[in-house]
Amino acid sequence: MDKPLIGIVMGSDSDVERLKGAFDVLKELEVPFEVTIASAHRTPKDVANYAKTANDRGIKVIIAAAGLSAALPGVLAAHTTLPVIGLPLEVGPLKGMDALLAMAQMPPGIPVATVGIGQAVNAALLAVQILSLQDSSCSKKTTQYREKASKKVSTARDTLTELPKAPPEAFLG
Numbered sequence: 564m565d566k567p568l569i570g571i572v573m574g575s576d577s578d579v580e581r582l583k584g585a586f587d588v589l590k591e592l593e594v595p596f597e598v599t600i601a602s603a604h605r606t607p608k609d610v611a612n613y614a615k616t617a618n619d620r621g622i623k624v625i626i627a628a629a630g631l632s633a634a635l636p637g638v639l640a641a642h643t644t645l646p647v648i649g650l651p652l653e654v655g656p657l658k659g660m661d662a663l664l665a666m667a668q669m670p671p672g673i674p675v676a677t678v679g680i681g682q683a684v685n686a687a688l689l690a691v692q693i694l695s696l697q698d699s700s701c702s703k704k705t706t707q708y709r710e711k712a713s714k715k716v717s718t719a720r721d722t723l724t725e726l727p728k729a730p731p732e733a734f735l736g
């Protein structure tokens with residue numbers, strides 16, 4: 564297996580299921596990744612060390628996923644110059660709004676590229692797009708993924724048999 568290029572850090576083992584979409588996309592696109600659990604609140608030294616060693620180990624992008632008061636992505640970002648993608652998870656009474664705001668509203672100087680609540684697939688795709696800056700195969704993989712998604716839409720359109728649907732020429736540029 565190739566060396567991991569994407570590091571995925573979750574705040575807790577209770578988050579694993581919510582990351583499934585990201586794991587599936589990266590497996591489908593055959594982009595090597597590694598997964599770990601570390602918490603800025605519970606294991607702060609591990610978070611700092613992970614971020615500090617990531618670049619030298621060959622990691623190019625970090626995805627940090629957490630629910631509740633999510634300091635994790637910001638703390639990782641504080642300890643590395645690698646891009647950090649924040650994935651807020653729908654956990655607890657505020658259903659991810661707390662995590663979203665904590666990730667998106669970083670103080671100037673330490674950005675976290677935050678995707679929507681629970682948008683694990685987008686976090687993975689964004690990571691692959693960042694990799695494509697250096698690796699054209701990742702760009703091709705992104706294009707192929709989009710073509711597949713686009714076919715799904717046109718197939719769904721064809722199933723609109725009971726409704727007055729727009730004619731095919733409506734989509735000819």
Ligand SMILES: Nc1c(C(=O)O)ncn1[C@@H]1O[C@H](COP(=O)(O)O)[C@@H](O)[C@H]1O
Nearest residue numbers: 574575577602603604629630633634635
């Ligand atoms: N937000 C954070 C951080 C952190 O930001 O460092 N560490 C754990 N957590 C989150 O706490 C939630 C509950 O965790 P537990 O289920 O372990 O109590 C999880 O969604 C985790 O990501």
